Amino acid sequence: MQGFDPKLFTDFAGRVGHGGSLGITYVDHGEDWVELGLEYAEKLIGVTETGVIASGPIISLMDMATSMAIWxxxxRFRHQATLDLRVDYLRPAVPGRRIIGRGECYRVTNSVAFVRGVAHDGDSADPVAHVTGTFMFTK
Incomplete structure (x- = not known):
């Protein structure tokens, strides 16, 4: 982890671009995993009557968390593209709760990295979504 600091990256990404628009924040990290947070916000609600966050912001959270787990x-940072990201959306997130996305990189080859992850809203035993995916290195 010597050359890549996910907290510094997330602090920057949380102010600009897609991550900034969604309000994604750094939570924690380890040798091959990263946890990011998505705060509850009205602009992220998918169905006004229920107050449930739309699935799109959760997918974006998990794409960013799994990407950063690779780095x-x-x-270090390495240019990559999401080749495949399967999201099993298991249940709606509870309105008003922050969503935590944990991405893990479990294998890296010369050209592809393999990831998995989970999103939850406070109870990791009852996840909102599971993800698996692959990222292709572009340089």
């Missing part, structure tokens, strides 16, 4: 595992 943490490598110890």
């Amino acid at each position: 943490v595992r490598l110890g």
Whole structure:
């Protein structure tokens, strides 16, 4: 983890672009995993009557968390593209709660990284979504 600091990156990404628009924040990280947070906000609600956050912001959270898990595992930033990201959306998030997305990189080859992750709203035993995916290195 010597060359890549996910907290600094998330602090920057949380102010600009897509991550900034969604309000994604750094939570924690380890050798091959990153946790990011998505605060509850009215602009993220999918159905006004229920107050439930739309699935799109959750997918974006997990794409960012799994991407960053690769960089943490490598110890540096590397250009990559999401090749495949399967999201099993298991249940709606509880309105008003922050969503935590944990991405893990479990294998890296010369050209592809393999990831998995989980999103929850405070109870990791009852997740909102599971993800698995692959990222292709572009350089």
